[in-house]
Every structure is written in C-alpha cells, then in structure tokens.
Amino acid sequence: MKRRKLISGGLLGAAAMATGCGSKSRATGGSMVATGKVVRWRLASSFPSSLDTIYGAAEVLADRVREMSGGNFDIRVFEAGELVPALQVMDTVQTGAAQIGQTGGYYYTGKDAALAFDTCVPFGLNARQQTAWLLEGGGLKLMRDVYADFGMINFPGGNTGAQMGGWFKNKVESLADLKGLKMRIPGQGGKVMDALGVNVQVLAGGDIYPALERGAIDATEWVGPYDDEKLGFYKVAKNYYYPGWWEPGPNLSFLVNQKAWDELPADYKAMLEAATREAATAMMTRYDAKNPAAWKRLLKQDITVRKFPEDLLSAARAAAEELLETEAAADARYAKILAEWRVFRDDSFDWFGAAELAYANFAMGE
Ligand code: CA
Numbered sequence: 001m002k003r004r005k006l007i008s009g010g011l012l013g014a015a016a017m018a019t020g021c022g023s024k025s026r027a028t029g030g031s032m033v034a035t036g037k038v039v040r041w042r043l044a045s046s047f048p049s050s051l052d053t054i055y056g057a058a059e060v061l062a063d064r065v066r067e068m069s070g071g072n073f074d075i076r077v078f079e080a081g082e083l084v085p086a087l088q089v090m091d092t093v094q095t096g097a098a099q100i101g102q103t104g105g106y107y108y109t110g111k112d113a114a115l116a117f118d119t120c121v122p123f124g125l126n127a128r129q130q131t132a133w134l135l136e137g138g139g140l141k142l143m144r145d146v147y148a149d150f151g152m153i154n155f156p157g158g159n160t161g162a163q164m165g166g167w168f169k170n171k172v173e174s175l176a177d178l179k180g181l182k183m184r185i186p187g188q189g190g191k192v193m194d195a196l197g198v199n200v201q202v203l204a205g206g207d208i209y210p211a212l213e214r215g216a217i218d219a220t221e222w223v224g225p226y227d228d229e230k231l232g233f234y235k236v237a238k239n240y241y242y243p244g245w246w247e248p249g250p251n252l253s254f255l256v257n258q259k260a261w262d263e264l265p266a267d268y269k270a271m272l273e274a275a276t277r278e279a280a281t282a283m284m285t286r287y288d289a290k291n292p293a294a295w296k297r298l299l300k301q302d303i304t305v306r307k308f309p310e311d312l313l314s315a316a317r318a319a320a321e322e323l324l325e326t327e328a329a330a331d332a333r334y335a336k337i338l339a340e341w342r343v344f345r346d347d348s349f350d351w352f353g354a355a356e357l358a359y360a361n362f363a364m365g366e
Helices: 002-006 011-018 021-027 055-068 086-095 113-119 127-136 139-148 187-195 205-213 225-231 258-262 266-299 310-329 332-352 355-364
Strands: 039-045 073-078 100-103 152-159 166-168 182-184 199-201 239-242 251-257 304-307
Touching: 039 055, 039 086, 055 073, 055 100, 055 152, 055 251, 055 266, 073 266, 086 100, 086 152, 086 251, 113 139, 113 187, 113 251, 113 332, 127 139, 127 152, 127 251, 127 332, 139 152, 139 332, 152 258, 152 266, 182 205, 187 199, 187 310, 205 225, 225 266, 251 258, 251 266, 310 332, 332 355
Parallel strands: 039 073, 039 100, 182 199, 239 304
Antiparallel strands: 100 251, 152 251, 166 239
16 A cells, blocks of 8 residues: 555654664664654645644644654645645545545534534534543544544544634624525534525635625635634625634544554554644644734724624524434434533533633623
C-alpha cells in the first residue's frame, strides 16, 4: 500500500540521530518507547488555511508531534482542496490516502446520522459541555464505536464556541418570516430550518459571499465574529443574528486511519494524543481571544445585531427534538447514543444553569 511506502528510514531519521534522539531511543532497547522510527503522515483538513483558528490547530498538532519526536514523526498538513475537497476528508482517511484528517463529524451524517453527536446537535451542549461529554462523560467511547465502522479512530480536536446565527439581508421579526427565506445553513441546523419553512442551501465557504451579494441567498450562517469578518458578510447583509442555536459548541475532530494508528509505536501514539489535546486548546483559546476584538470592529460597521425572536427559537427547539426522535426511531445505536447524551445534557444544563448562568447574566448580560 502507498501508505507503507511513506514509512521509511530516510533523511529525517538521519537528522534525528544528529539531534541525539536516535541514540537515546536505542538505549531503551526493547521497550515500547522512542524507536526513532521515521513516520511520515499526511493530514487532510476540511478547512482553508485562511482559518487560522481551525486550520491553525492542525498545524499546532503537526508541529508538536514533530518536536516531541525529534523530527521523526512528520505530519504534513494539507488545506481543503489541496489533497481532496473539503467534505471528502473522512473518505480519504478511510482509504488511508491520508492517515489523518481534520474535519467535523456532522459533515458525514449521510454515512451515519449519529456522527452529528461528535460535533454538535441543535440546542445541544456548549463547548465546555461537549468536551466534557466526549472526554469524561462517555461520549468518546460511543463515538469511537461509530467511527470504527469506517476503519478509523477519532480524537476531539477543538471547538469554535457558541456560533452566531448569521447574516440576514432583512429583519426576521417572527417565525413566519422564515417562510421561503433562502439561507445557507448545512447539517442538522439546515434540517431544522427546512422544517420551519426555510429554503435551505448548502454552499462551501468561498461561494457564500458572491451568492449573498447577488441575491441568490437571503441569509447565511458561518461561525462568529473573527471568521465572519474575514469573509466580509457585513458588507452585503446588515442584520447579524444570534444565537447560532444549531452550533452551540461544535467540536472538530482529528480522524485517524485505524491501520495507521495500529502501526504507530506506543510513544508516537502518546505524542499524537497529547498533541490533539494541545491543538484543541489552541483552537478554543484562539477563538476566545480573537472574537472580542473582531466583535468590537464589526459593531463599528453599518450593521444591527439582533436576537432571534422567541417564537422562532421555541419552534426550532421543538423541531430539533422531533428530528432527534425521528433519527433515533430509524437506528438502534443512534437511539442509545441519544438516550445517554440526553442524560448528560439535562444534568449539565441543570448545573450550568445555576452558577455559570447566574454569573454570566450578572457580569456579562445587558
Ligand atoms: Ca456554522
């Protein structure tokens, strides 16, 4: 297989020995650590390099693994479209053409609807809750069972935090205003919007602005201030809505081909896993550090920030619950995941609804 040919003791191995890494590893003999083996992987990202928040986390991962392995474990990062189109990352990891991918599980709900839980579902968990569910609440085990069907293992890889509801050319004053509205919104959020009468469009990042500008769509969602500002939506749609109830805390994932993972020496596995945690922290903290300044800049533009009307939020929440029920009825594993996830969500909402919410309302509210 192609992938095997990429694993060789070439130039990088020699360079590692010059740094002393190779000799140290030999001293540990037959133990499971520091083999000095040269491993070269390709990482296919679903995101453009212009998103220094998300794509930047893949670079953090590659840099840290390279540093920890003395250069022996080398991961080359490819942005969306470079190796494969953005939404083919999971397929590429499955075939092994890229050993690792950076993407969102919810792009692949056509393969298995339960993959939405790996990222987020409408009215679901916020970033901290999603991370807690995956890493400490049993979520990762449930998700790994789904990804195993596709010959891969997943690692949580960062979060955007609660997203904004997006850019609307016209005001949305009630649920009725959604009827026939042409909006770019992918995934589960799109399904809920469809149920509410929206004419749902799915467009890749680069195609949104021109569609909005020429009126092919009336509204779009993207991420939040820092990323939205770069795409310039504020120039052509003047109503900036919140909250992005369909993405309250979306987790992006690193997907690793199971065979490639199995072939890694134990120390490289530990390095990779640690680096995914560091990459995840980099993503979330970059958003939290960069969004406030971008928010301030956007507020100086000729735009109006608006909250979605209550009747829209209530109807969307009801439609989202119905969607979860429908999908659970069609798939026993989905139903099991939903049942466990709901217990976690409800308990987590109870707790966050106490101290965190009271603090936020008092300190950060209007
Ligand atoms: Ca979004």
